Amino acid sequence: MVKENLKSVEDRIEKACQRAKRDRNEVTLIAVSKTKPVELIEEAIDYGIREFGENKVQEIMDKYEAVKTNVNWHMIGHLQRNKVKYIVDKVCLIHSVDSFRLAEMIDQEAKKKGVICNILIEVNIAKEDTKFGVMAEEVIPLLEQIAKLDNVRVKGLMTIAPFVDNSEKNRVHFRNLRNLYVDIKTKNIDNIDMKILSMGMTNDYEVAIEEGATMVRVGTGIFGERNYVVKD
Ligand SMILES: *Cc1c(COP(=O)(O)O)cnc(C)c1O
Numbered sequence: 001m002v003k004e005n006l007k008s009v010e011d012r013i014e015k016a017c018q019r020a021k022r023d024r025n026e027v028t029l030i031a032v033s034k035t036k037p038v039e040l041i042e043e044a045i046d047y048g049i050r051e052f053g054e055n056k057v058q059e060i061m062d063k064y065e066a067v068k069t070n071v072n073w074h075m076i077g078h079l080q081r082n083k084v085k086y087i088v089d090k091v092c093l094i095h096s097v098d099s100f101r102l103a104e105m106i107d108q109e110a111k112k113k114g115v116i117c118n119i120l121i122e123v124n125i126a127k128e129d130t131k132f133g134v135m136a137e138e139v140i141p142l143l144e145q146i147a148k149l150d151n152v153r154v155k156g157l158m159t160i161a162p163f164v165d166n167s168e169k170n171r172v173h174f175r176n177l178r179n180l181y182v183d184i185k186t187k188n189i190d191n192i193d194m195k196i197l198s199m200g201m202t203n204d205y206e207v208a209i210e211e212g213a214t215m216v217r218v219g220t221g222i223f224g225e226r227n228y229v230v231k232d
Contacts, residue, residue, distance in 0.1 A: 002043040005222045006031075009205075013216070016209035027209055030074050032201075032219030034059060035226045038066045044222065045069050053095075053217050057083040064090050076158075076198075076217055078132050081105040089113040095120045095158040095198050095217075098133050103146045110151035117151060120158040120198055123180070125173045128162060136180055143184065147191040156196030156214070157181050167204035174199055174211035181212075 009029065017024045031044050032053040041052060041063065050070075054060045055077025064073060072092040079087075079096055087094075088109040097103050097119045110117040121142065124133035134142055139157070146154055159177050161170040177199055185194040200208025202221035209216060220226065 001224065002040055002222060003047050005224070006044060006047045006049065009218055009221050012206055013209060016206040020210045020212075022209070026214055028215045030076075030198075030215055030217045031222050032076065032217050033063070033223060034077075034219065035228065036223045038063060040223055041067055041071075042069075045071065053219070057086050060087050060090060074217075085109045085112075088117055089115050091117075093118045093120065093155065093196075096122045096132065097146075098122045100142060100145045103149060103152055107149040107152045115151070116153055118153050118155050119146075120156050120196060121146075121154060122158050122160075123177060125159045125177045125180075126162050126170075131160060133159065136176065139180060140184065140187070140189075143189055143192050147189055154192045154194075156194050156198065157184075158196075158198035158215075160201070161199065161204055161208075164203070167207045170204045171207050171211060174204075174208050174213065178212040 013027055013029060014024055017027060028051055030051045030053040031049045033041050034055050051072050053074040053076040060073055073090060075087055075091045075094045077096060081102055084105045088106060106117050121139055122133040123139055124131045124135055143154060146152060157177055161173050164170055178197060181194055181197050196214050197212055198215040199213045200216040202218050205216040205218055
């Protein structure tokens with residue numbers, strides 16, 4: 001089933017690129033494998049996928065060990081400072097940095113491991129009170145602080161758009177994030193390299209691509225619904 005799903009997602013990405021007159025190579029598909037077993041990840045690997053997204057530190061550590069193919073792991077979930085040390089040298093990109101304190105911790109742990117850690121700033125572009133991420137107006141001051149850290153490199157911005165019934169409702173948010181991204185790019189802040197715009201999930205990745213996403217994070221659309229274990 002994973003392969004059929006991937007074929008359909010790939011087809012929809014291709015068509016969204018065509019509508020937006022963009023090259024397919026400008027968009028990276030991240031397969032969000034959270035809660036899903038390694039066997040399904042292997043199916044996606046067979047299909048040719050090498051980018052995987054996870055939102056829990058423990059799950060990244062387990063899957064990092066279990067998956068033998070060389071793939072890229074993306075940390076897309078909220079990250080606690082005390083857990084940074086477990087993943088800083090295992091992930092290719094942390095999408096969810098939303099404070100200077102977290103960036104500082106990543107810098108410190110990256111230094112210890114002798115690596116440079118690539119990060120995105122998570123922006124709460126729709127100003128939802130239930131979401132993590134910094135407000136749009138706080139992004140540039142935060143970048144100016146993070147720019148001083150030696151072992152952290154900001155590569156772009158990420159957002160989780162609101163859960164909506166019609167993906168068109170998120171177009172304005174994607175457009176706003178893209179405008180902020182372009183704004184920052186033109187400012188040429190030292191040490192800040194704006195080239196990744198991580199936006200769009202199963203329900204809205206086509207709209208996100210039309211609005212300029214360079215990374216889309218698709219879970220359900222590839223691996224099916226997630227079954228969360230309800231604990232009481
Ligand atoms: C779970 C998750 C996704 C994927 O969500 P789907 O709706 O299943 O595609 C994308 N991004 C983040 C940050 C997530 O936590």
